[in-house]
Amino acid sequence: MEQMIHQASLYGSDQEFLEMAVPFVRDGLANGEPVLVTTTSGNLELLGEALGEDATRVDHAETAYYGRRTAQRATAFTRYWRRNSGHRRVRILAEPVWQGKSTRDVLAWKRMESGLNVLLDDTGIWMICPYDTRAVGAGIAEDALRTHPSVSADGRTARPSATYADPLDFIGRCDAAPLAAPPAGSVSAPLDEINDVRRFVAAEARRRGLTEESASLLAVAAHEAARYLGTPLTAGMWEDFGAVVCDLRRPGKAISDPLAGFRPPGPIERAEDGLWLARQVCDHVDVRSDATGCTIRLQTAGPRLQTG
């Protein structure tokens, strides 16, 4: 198996994008390596035209639908690698959507970009992440150099990134701000038993108008997060704009692995599998440990979510 490679590629024009993407994809195909391209529909079109016949041999996904949330994205990459497990090298061109994202989502995606260096370290993935400098802000482009060990302009060669940051340091800075205090009107309960956690969460979710299915899924997420955290704990729930939020706080506990729950379950059961499930089911899962304990905050869509 080859070593994992994770590179950023900053481009300012369609031509610059193609100068990197076409050789990267063509070299992979020539080597018989699986190649996945997940980018905007605009860039998929550009690349498809440039590749001609070769495009039919490329795995592709419109990027907004390839892992809607960061934990789903990281899982999709891991699974692509596992599905192609017979290969020493797998190539992925991965350009997230940055435009129009909330501050919180931008932070979460930067955090994931950095985390991928750890999460995919035991794979033979060569990943290039294009950043469109016409569209992304300066802050996002600068952080791309902190979250990728090297930078490639031609999809073949690379130079090290001078500002590359150790992933755990970078993620630590992403997680530096404490979670906002629960608003007035939140309901909380001290709970000793794990089965009371899921009952409390399901009942509160239903009372706030979530469908039976959404309430059940949130209850599973809370149960799994509580299993990871341990009991006794205090559960709190409230509504925010567009969201139902659930806090689980355990005094005297700390969670040290900031990437716990980003790796999908395998054949052997691991403690973090439950947290992975919570991250798949929820829109946001935030974990904060401080001197007095640890909080896991789960957020799912509120009852007025429209699905068409």
Add this chain to the structure above:
Amino acid sequence: MLRMAPGEHRSVAFSDEAELEPVLAPFVHEGLAGRDKVLYVTDVTHPAVATGLLRGWGIDPDAHAGRLEVRTLGTSDPDVMVAQLTETAYRARDEGYRALRFTGEMSWAVREGTDSLTAFETKVQALFDSGVAMGVCQYDRRVFPPVTLSELQRLHRGTDVNLEFDGALLRIRRSVDPPGLELDGEIDANAVDELTRALASAVRREPGDVHVDMGRISFIDLSGLRALVDTATSLKQGRSLVLDRVPEHVAQLIGLIGWDKAPGLRVRGGDARWSR
């Protein structure tokens, strides 16, 4: 998880000895942990074999000599049997115990006939009703005709010969058509051992596909889903674990984890259970 009180009268039907454990092990443990005396009466099984079973369940009969007795049935007369049980129960009370916990093999009734069996079950119920004893009757499915087994269901008050496990949050029953298990309640890590055991015995019992009716499951966590998937993937080629009436959110979880593609597992929603 069993929690029986004096006066209760249950039964357990089994096809191999491993299926006795989920009922009898807690039954005996509870008695010894509490203030009861325990009597295990065998018929076709040698008492040494029953003693071995108890040891396998983590109960050392030698350590409880005088309190836990394994003996062979010496008679086929229901009146004599109940008289002996009555005497043992009152002696236990005199010795300061709360009650007698009785469990016994009922295979003698196959030789003696249904009338004797009914007489025994009715009389022993009267003994239990007096509050000095409680009991679990063991029925070997391999020797009792199905008609007799369903008759027994009536005699054992509030019990069910198909009941494999009756916990605070989860109930597991065997089903005949389709062959497999029916689950009712909530499954989390606390119930996983019981679920795994019931699945393993269903896999041993049934020659073909094993069905699990999930229609009355209100909650299942990742450890419960893993128990189902591990059972499915361990099946030999050509056999499947079929999950019927899977609640929508559970089907969604199975899909998220990617276990919908696990070899040997079939997931059906809604009422697909009846459309084969």
